[in-house]
Amino acid sequence: MLALDFDGVVADALQECAAVTWHAGPFGRGATAPRLPDAIDEVPHSFIETFRQVRAYSRTLDDFMVANVLHERPGSIDRQLFQSTRDLHRRDLADQAAAAERVRGNWRDQQYDQWTGLHTVHPEVAELIANARQDIVIVSAKDAESIKAVLKLHGLDEKVSRIKGACKNKRHVLQALLNHDPDMAGEGIIFVDDSIENILDARDLPVRVKWAGWGYHGPEDLAVAAEHDVRMLHLSEVAKLTSAGGS
Structure with missing residues (x-):
């Protein structure tokens, strides 16, 4: 097997993962996230770079949400910073991950071709x-x-x-x-x-x-x-x- x-x-779906993370967090629009591709265009390049660093240490969707906490924080992100941030904000990250599931589900169900094309x-x-x-x-x-x-x-x-x-x-x-x-x-x-x-x-x-x-x-x-x-x-x-x- x-x-x-x-x-x-x-x-590889870095843009899609970054977008659902952004729109599920305090900077985004949650379940009212705009349709694709506007939803992708709204994600700042600086956030995508933050997410790319967080993605390297992530194992779950909750972990992706660490990017919402560390966005605009100066300096690079290492494993120790990632883990301490995750441990400190577990409840908020879980709530954001649930919102991210809803955002992703809306795009997948309502804009199947556009959403799958991001993978x-x-x-x-x-x-x-x-x-x-x-x-x-x-x-x-x-x-x-x-x-x-x-x-x-x-x-x-x-x-x-x-x-x-x-x-x-x-x-x-x-x-x-x-x-x-x-x-x-x-x-x-x-x-x-x-x-x-x-x-x-x-x-x-x-x-x-x-x-x-x-x-x-x-x-x-x-x-x-x-x-x-x-x-x-x-x-x-x-x-x-x-x-x-x-x-």
Whole structure:
């Protein structure tokens, strides 16, 4: 089985993620966010740069909302600042994340073509999904309806056997897959994610972890990966994951 993260691994949707974050926060318009593409145009370039830094450390939609707190703060954002801000504002971030889900849902349901067009699927990963010999499950913090919509646009929805969306803890999802089918440990699950934290969380499971180098991660993460002997997987290597050994 291939267990793939979605945002960052299968698709890149930085503008879409930044826009739902902006409009869910104190600077935006919440559920009354304008239609696309005006909603994208309203997001300041400075906020997108703040979001890009926050995105590197984010594991959930709540984490994205840290950008609303740190926007216009001088200086760069490192993991320590990200984590302390997240811990201090957990309740507000959760409320904003719920608003972001509503904004995203409105765009997806009312402007399907414009919204799906904000997601760029990596050709190498699309080919991997299309040609994989293994079952494929998407394990993502993004909601399942949005994931299915993007996969359908690219003709990949029928290639994916399961979608585990809105994940707060991917290790728990992987463990549940193993518990549901104990033989899976012998057959092997290959887990591909761009978050070094998610990769390290899953290392003690009978799962082969692959850190996606084409996704989002902070500058400190390279040192963390080296410390834990985690090798970065490159886009040019993803086709090898369709082999029986998944090496």
